[in-house]
Amino acid sequence: MKISHLFIILFLFVNHVSSYGYVGHEITASIAQRFLTPKTRENLRELLPKEANGNLVLFTSRMHYASSPHDNPPDHCFITYTPAKVDLLKAIHNYTNRLDPKxxxxxxxxxxxxxxxxxxxxxxxxxxxxxxxxxxxxxxRGIFEGHKTSLHYIWDSRLINKHIRELNEYNFTFSGEENLIKNNFYGEPFYEPYVKHILELMKTIWRQEIAEWPVCNEGVEYTFEKETQDILKSNSLLFGNKQTYFGLNSQQEKENYSLKKQPPSASCPEFWAIPINKLNCQVVWKDYKPDTELSEGIYYERIKRTRIVEKLLAIAGIRIAAVLNSLLG
Incomplete structure (x- = not known):
């Protein structure tokens, strides 16, 4: 068996047993793919097996976690980066450095x-x-659309799959069976309309904040392909040097941010993790009740109204592209 064949079989197997549902990982990779520079794409082709044809979507692996003993949502959300600790944050730094051609x-x-x-x-x-x-x-424990499951799996897969299904049903109603058959004929993945929906949100309602998403610190600068730069341009009158939305908001947080020193790699997961961790207090564990249907009511409506699932997928895609462009572009 050729090495390339072994890689693709192994990666596809691991992909489907991963906990952050494989669809979520394929969506983030699909979004990232659209923001890679031509040079990054060229270099990726050398790293990926020929069968992948430079496609990032095929390659994901087992998950890891990062946590703090002081973290207790929804009352208190807290996460810190400990360089000596083996966790998700350290793993991102390690694999960023391993990928770095230098x-x-x-x-x-x-x-x-x-x-x-x-x-x-x-x-x-x-x-x-x-x-x-x-x-x-x-x-x-969690109940979602009548099925007993876990809160983790709801956020890994159930929410994403529900949103994809609802969007596809909407598109079917307004586009008709002919267009649906046409899309299937051209071999688009079933989540492609959802990816396009997220990209449209990036170009419209999130346009003014998207340039902040890949920001690390002054020591790291990310670039994107020329055609996509317009989406990422920030308005200096709105932003200046201030971190917004998914950045660090308070001066105290900025002072505690460890990457003010020489960054461990071209990634900055400890910077990005802080506002994501806070979502556990603001959304994930807020109004959670183990024996309540979570696919409707106040819990689900908040998630749907704020588009938080779509936004996190978009941010992940942009950051993956940013890191790969900085290393390979």
Missing amino acids: NNLDFLFRAEALKFLVHFIGDLHQPLHVSRKLKGGNGA
């Missing part, structure tokens, strides 16, 4: 690093991966 690792190590890095950055943007309560929600 470190002169051989092909197999860098190909493996690409797989893990794309997956781990995706995991970082599922809030329960950065919360310790009840094992990241795996030990929290």
